Amino acid sequence: MTPSFAERLIAWHASHGRHDLPWQVSDPYRVWLSEIMLQQTQVTTVLSYYARFLERFPDVAALAAAPQDDVLALWSGLGYYSRARNLHAAARMVMERFGGTFPRDPAALAELPGIGRSTAAAVAAFSFAVRTPILDGNVKRVLTRWAGIDGFPGERAVEQRLWRLAAELLPADAAAMPAYTQAQMDLGATVCTPRKPACMACPLADDCAARREGRQHELPTPKPKKTVPERSTVMLLIADDAGRLLLEQRPPTGIWGGLWSLPEVPTTLEAEAAARTRFGLEIDPGAAGAELVHVFTHFRLTITPLPARVSGHAPVLRESAGRWFSRAEALAAGIPTPLRKLLARA
DNA sequence: AAATCGGGGCC
DNA sequence: GGCCCAGATTT
The missing domain is CATH 3.90.79.10 (Nucleoside Triphosphate Pyrophosphohydrolase)
Incomplete structure (x- = not known):
């Protein structure tokens, strides 16, 4: 019996995944901060910002108590500044509505500003081992290739299909969620990369539709481009x-x-x-x-x-x-x- | 569904 | 120069 999708990913992660990232902790504040910084920003860029930010705001109470200008100053250069404003507002909501304790329910997390469905799931999975799927850029790439799904993932129908598939592929044991979630991100970042994917090193290669059909470079279907004004x-x-x-x-x-x-x-x-x-x-x-x-x-x-x-x-x-x-x-x-x-x- | 939000890394 | 990145929010 060949191991399941989740079992192969988790086994691969144990030996080839990233285990030394500073936000690989169970503190939801640190997990949340990293997830927000990592939205549309690469790991190597985030590392220094993350350390500086935590030094100044070690917990959600410190962040909530700070003036917005201080938060923006530490965010300067990271871009997408609504992330910083939402981060600050969400910290204050966590203090006021939840007494400084992050909720573990992904739906509750997703009501905080700046936290969408995937980020909420990531926080819940990493911090509380909640059995819920993520669907970030890495996972979209892995799943579209592995399942051979055509169409731009930004389209509603394609995205819905990906969410369903991601939910079906979850490991049976919730305790495996932190490792499984990290494994998907790591596979997308280091093996199933946008260009020149390392299929020889992939634990999913055996039954990957894109690999079988030689379509690794066609999937995921790129966003239709327009001229920039x-x-x-x-x-x-x-x-x-x-x-x-x-x-x-x-x-x-x-x-x-x-x-x-x-x-x-x-x-x-x-x-x-x-x-x-x-x-x-x-x-x-x-x-x-x-x-x-x-x-x-x-x-x-x-x-x-x-x-x-x-x-x-x-x-x-x-x-x-x-x-x-x-x-x-x-x-x-x-x-x-x-x-x-x-x-x-x- | 499309547009709005930045900046850096990489080829 | 184009594409990509641990997306969310607004219209």
């Missing part, structure tokens, strides 16, 4: 006599939500008027610096940096709309990556 903006580097820069906090939602960034105008022509109306500052713009291209998933942003010196005050002074940051203060704050690059230039 181009956008441009001018970022004002307004400096005072002390050389400090004027930053403003971005709206809580949207791109770089809640982060501190440079004031922006559509074109250099609007710079002086914007400084006057928004901040009550008279400025003397210099020559525009070299353009900086920043690529997002869904558009390309060309940034023109425009340095300017404060030359006086308008009748109505509104510096409260912004805040003066020294270079060191700016680098320590929650700022988007392009600003970090601009600060590194001079």
